[in-house]
Structure formats: structure tokens, C-alpha cells
Amino acid sequence: MNRPAALISGAGVAGPTLAWGLARAGWAVTVVERARDLRSSGNPVDVRGAALQVAERMGVLDALRRSGTRVRAVQLVDGAGRQLARIPTASRREAERQVEIPRGVLASVLYEAARDDAEFLFDESVVALAQDGDGVEVAFERDAPRRFDVVIGADGLHSAVRRLAFGPEDDFLRHMGLYVATVFLAESTPVSRDVQMYNRPGRALAVHPVLGRPTVAFMFRSPVVPGFDHRDTAQHRRLLVAAFAGGGWRTPELLDRACSAPDLFFDAVAEVRLPAWSVGRIALVGDSAAAASFLGDGSSLAMAGAATLAEELAADPGDPAAALRRYEVRHRRRTDPVQRAATRGSRLLVPATAGGIAARNAVARLWSATGGAAQALLARGNAAA
Ligand SMILES: Cc1cc2nc3c(=O)[nH]c(=O)nc-3n(C[C@H](O)[C@H](O)[C@H](O)COP(=O)(O)OP(=O)(O)OC[C@H]3O[C@@H](n4cnc5c(N)ncnc54)[C@H](O)[C@@H]3O)c2cc1C
Incomplete structure (x- = not known):
């Protein structure tokens, strides 16, 4: 048979x-x-x-x-790179x-x-x-x-x-009000086992120390971009610059890297x-x-x-x-x-307002002080933002 x-x-x-x-x-x-x-x-x-x-x-x-x-923890940092909260991942x-x-x-x-x-x-x-x-x-x-x-x-x-x-x-695709881009850094040895994340209202920039080749993620809130094409890299670079230019912490350097990378990943979160x-x-x-x-x-x-x-x-x-x-x-x-x-998780990763970021950071400090981990916080959702 x-x-x-x-x-x-x-x-x-x-x-x-x-x-x-x-x-x-x-x-x-x-x-x-x-x-x-x-x-x-x-x-x-x-x-x-x-x-x-x-x-x-x-x-x-x-x-x-x-x-x-x-990875051990997520560090939330401000525009000058100062740690605002550190919360174990799990x-x-x-x-x-x-x-x-x-x-x-x-x-x-x-x-x-x-x-x-x-x-x-x-x-x-x-x-x-x-x-x-x-x-x-x-x-x-x-x-x-x-x-x-x-x-x-x-x-x-x-x-x-x-x-x-x-x-x-x-x-069948429902836009979740966010776009995400990822790119790899050339550095071969991560100096940290913490993810570092910097937020501005409606923006998040995170460096993840993956296996000696850190990954950078850019996430930003936006309604559907008319004419968005997930295969159009030139459009992706323009959108990233428009969303992140003028940001603090490592934004200028990481934005340059994203705009010159041959392997930039960019898509609507759906x-x-x-x-x-x-x-x-x-x-x-x-x-x-x-x-x-x-x-x-x-x-x-x-x-x-x-x-x-x-x-x-x-x-x-x-x-x-x-x-x-x-x-x-x-x-x-x-x-x-x-x-x-x-x-609910997206509200914590990318709060829409300065007040939302401050509230999220306060909850993160409290949460980690009582032994809570980031995953559980994300799962709980929207208490902070
Ligand atoms: C930036 C980002 C961060 C993420 N973070 C997490 C996370 O923290 N935790 C988590 O669990 N998940 C995360 N995910 C989601 C996770 O990557 C996906 O849910 C998972 O990969 C889905 O697996 P899949 O096999 O369905 O699809 P995929 O892994 O996307 O695989 C689909 C495959 O199909 C191939 N393909 C596409 N079109 C065609 C075609 N026409 N013909 C033949 N092959 C084709 C693609 O090349 C690919 O190899 C993240 C995703 C992204 C984009």
C-alpha cells in the first residue's frame, strides 16, 4: 500500500x-x-x-x-543609560x-x-x-x-x-498598532546577560545579548501605514528614522546600524x-x-x-x-x-505615554522587589500602562 x-x-x-x-x-x-x-x-x-x-x-x-x-534579567534604562529598574526574566x-x-x-x-x-x-x-x-x-x-x-x-x-x-x-491579519524591527550587532561577546530596554512614549528600543551576537529590537506604536510593504527595506528604513530619530541612550548608533544592515527584519505586529x-x-x-x-x-x-x-x-x-x-x-x-x-503585554513593553512609562517602571521596581519576574508581569498585563 x-x-x-x-x-x-x-x-x-x-x-x-x-x-x-x-x-x-x-x-x-x-x-x-x-x-x-x-x-x-x-x-x-x-x-x-x-x-x-x-x-x-x-x-x-x-x-x-x-x-x-x-538571559537573566531585563534592565529598564533612561535616555542617559541609567538603570531605572531591573527585573529577572523568569x-x-x-x-x-x-x-x-x-x-x-x-x-x-x-x-x-x-x-x-x-x-x-x-x-x-x-x-x-x-x-x-x-x-x-x-x-x-x-x-x-x-x-x-x-x-x-x-x-x-x-x-x-x-x-x-x-x-x-x-x-485574516489584524494590525496590533505596533511595528517591530530587529537587527544583529557585530559584537561577538556580550558584556551583559541582561536585556536592556529604553522607552520613549510609544517607542521601545531593546538590546538582547543573544549567544554572542546581540539582537536589537525597535518597536513603535503606529496605526496602519498606508502602502506598507513588509518586503520594502527602503520604506522600513524611512519609517524607523521617522519613529526613532532624536532618541536618547544608544538610539543614534543603533539606528545607523539598522539603516545600513543588509538583514534588517521589519514587519507590522499582527x-x-x-x-x-x-x-x-x-x-x-x-x-x-x-x-x-x-x-x-x-x-x-x-x-x-x-x-x-x-x-x-x-x-x-x-x-x-x-x-x-x-x-x-x-x-x-x-x-x-x-x-x-x-x-495586554504590548502595553507594558511599549507604553504610549510618559505617564505610562513612569507607572510601568514603578510597577516593575515593586514587582522585582517582591520577587516577581518579567514574564509573570507581562502575563498579568495592563496594570501599569
Ligand atoms: C521580532 C519577533 C520577536 C518574537 N519574539 C518571540 C518570543 O519572544 N517568543 C516566542 O515564542 N515567539 C516570538 N516570536 C514569534 C515566533 O518567531 C513565531 O511565532 C514562530 O516563529 C512561528 O513559527 P512558524 O513555524 O509558524 O513560522 P515561522 O517561524 O515564521 O516559519 C515560517 C517559514 O515559512 C517560510 N515561508 C514563508 N513563506 C513561504 C512560502 N511562500 N513558501 C515556502 N516557505 C515559506 C519562511 O521562510 C519560514 O522559514 C517573535 C517574532 C518576531 C518577528
Whole structure:
């Protein structure tokens, strides 16, 4: 009997996790990834909760722990670089139950776990999907068309599978009133294991000491910018300069770095909401289905969702449409509460007013004095701002 065949679009976090799970269940798996290769850098993300158990089952937990950032605290600084508050990132108990790791390292480790059992095609994308009663015909940018039993979009916020099978992006992305940019610094040895963050009203600038290659994040409040294009780097540089010029602390130096960097990441912070995550034999997982902005547990949810999806398809390969619906019912229980909390977290990271910043800093000082950690404070949400 032929093995059931799955196509996965995207080799980020959800894609390789799903590929590993389906291959273990005997499926023939193909993964297409638009990028030419995987980069081992990226914004730091957290692996925790159900995702830690997934990592353990995949045999990658030790590799993730070895590459963890080991960041200890968040320092809030003023325009002159003076510390206003310092708050541990996680309590000791929380720290034992999670790993913070650059997103690119996480994707590489997951890819290494799956690569021998699945076919990975880089520099490739899906361009058309047509499903009938017993399969999906897929056209690719480069390869000849092929037929699969299921097609899964694990291709992130700007998912091609979602656009092709569910409709235009604007129907599902909700702007969260923030833009974010990240860039890497050349420094090879971090001098600190603290994240440093400087705020002005509606602006936040943070330096994160990631694995010897610090990451800088610029976040600013703004309504939707007319004509915004997440691929237009010249536009991104103009928006950054307009938002951050004149700022204190390390703003001038870091803004220069961002404006000359070839690898500047810039996007609107958005939430993804769809009434259903599958249509027949085509489904979505990770950010493409339910991004909770960068403030949620996106990576952990991507891993946990991919594992649940693999379980359901493995249990019922003869009726993939039913398996995909069961996956959605199970996994929405995790994503719905996280999406609700994300807006509150943004108020603490990027308060809109000077009063909001002062109140947030006061709460942070009090919170850390009583032994509280930043993660718990973010989860509590909007008390300060
Ligand atoms: C600045 C920033 C900070 C963040 N901070 C955190 C954090 O602290 N904690 C946390 O848990 N999460 C964080 N996240 C979110 C986290 O990175 C995502 O939720 C997570 O990566 C989602 O995994 P995914 O596999 O769904 O998508 P992704 O990791 O985005 O992977 C999607 C993959 O699909 C590929 N792709 C895209 N289009 C196509 C196409 N047409 N064809 C083929 N392949 C395609 C992409 O190249 C990529 O490899 C942050 C995100 C950002 C942007």
C-alpha cells in the first residue's frame, strides 16, 4: 500500500516539527522552504509548556538547552543609560521549565531532527493548489506539479497556502498598532546577560545579548501605514528614522546600524484569526493559522500545534479532513487564551505615554522587589500602562 503523502510549506518552527511527527507515523513528507537556506540567528523565542515535551520526544531538548541565551534579567534604562529598574526574566522555577533560544537556531535544530526522514526543498514555493475528493494537486515555482494527500501551510504570518486556499491576507491579519524591527550587532561577546530596554512614549528600543551576537529590537506604536510593504527595506528604513530619530541612550548608533544592515527584519505586529484552519485536505499550523503577535508564545504554540496535527493525521490517515478538524478543536484551546493576553503585554513593553512609562517602571521596581519576574508581569498585563 502507498504511504500517505503530505506537503508542508515552510521550514520554520512548525514545519520541521510536523515533518518529524508525520515521518515517524510512516507518512511520505515533502517540505518546501522559500529561503535558500536556514540561518542560525534571529530574534530570541521561548520553548516552554507542551513544546518542551515535544522537544524531548524529538530528542532535541539537550541541543536546545546548549544553545539557550541564558538571559537573566531585563534592565529598564533612561535616555542617559541609567538603570531605572531591573527585573529577572523568569523565576527559578519558570527558568527550569523553558529555554530561550534564537529562532533561527530553533529552526535549525528541528530541521536537523527531521531532515533524514523527509524531503526538504529549499528556494521553492507553492504557487497553486487544486483539491478534489482524494488529493491535492500542487504547482510549484520551480519543480513539476505533484499530488499529495494533504497540504499544510506552516509558512508563517504571510502564508502562501493561506492566501491560495483561504483568501487574501487582509481578511485574516489584524494590525496590533505596533511595528517591530530587529537587527544583529557585530559584537561577538556580550558584556551583559541582561536585556536592556529604553522607552520613549510609544517607542521601545531593546538590546538582547543573544549567544554572542546581540539582537536589537525597535518597536513603535503606529496605526496602519498606508502602502506598507513588509518586503520594502527602503520604506522600513524611512519609517524607523521617522519613529526613532532624536532618541536618547544608544538610539543614534543603533539606528545607523539598522539603516545600513543588509538583514534588517521589519514587519507590522499582527494577529492572525481565521474562522476555520482547514478546508478539506488543506490546513494551517503555527503563525499562519493563529499568530499571537511577537508577544505571545508563538514558537511554543507552533511546536505544540504541529505535534497535535501530526498525532491526529497519524491516527486517521484515511479521513484527513476529519483529522484536521479534530486538530483544530484541540489546539484552539491553547491559542485562544494566548491571543487574548498579547494586547495586554504590548502595553507594558511599549507604553504610549510618559505617564505610562513612569507607572510601568514603578510597577516593575515593586514587582522585582517582591520577587516577581518579567514574564509573570507581562502575563498579568495592563496594570501599569
Ligand atoms: C521580532 C519577533 C520577536 C518574537 N519574539 C518571540 C518570543 O519572544 N517568543 C516566542 O515564542 N515567539 C516570538 N516570536 C514569534 C515566533 O518567531 C513565531 O511565532 C514562530 O516563529 C512561528 O513559527 P512558524 O513555524 O509558524 O513560522 P515561522 O517561524 O515564521 O516559519 C515560517 C517559514 O515559512 C517560510 N515561508 C514563508 N513563506 C513561504 C512560502 N511562500 N513558501 C515556502 N516557505 C515559506 C519562511 O521562510 C519560514 O522559514 C517573535 C517574532 C518576531 C518577528
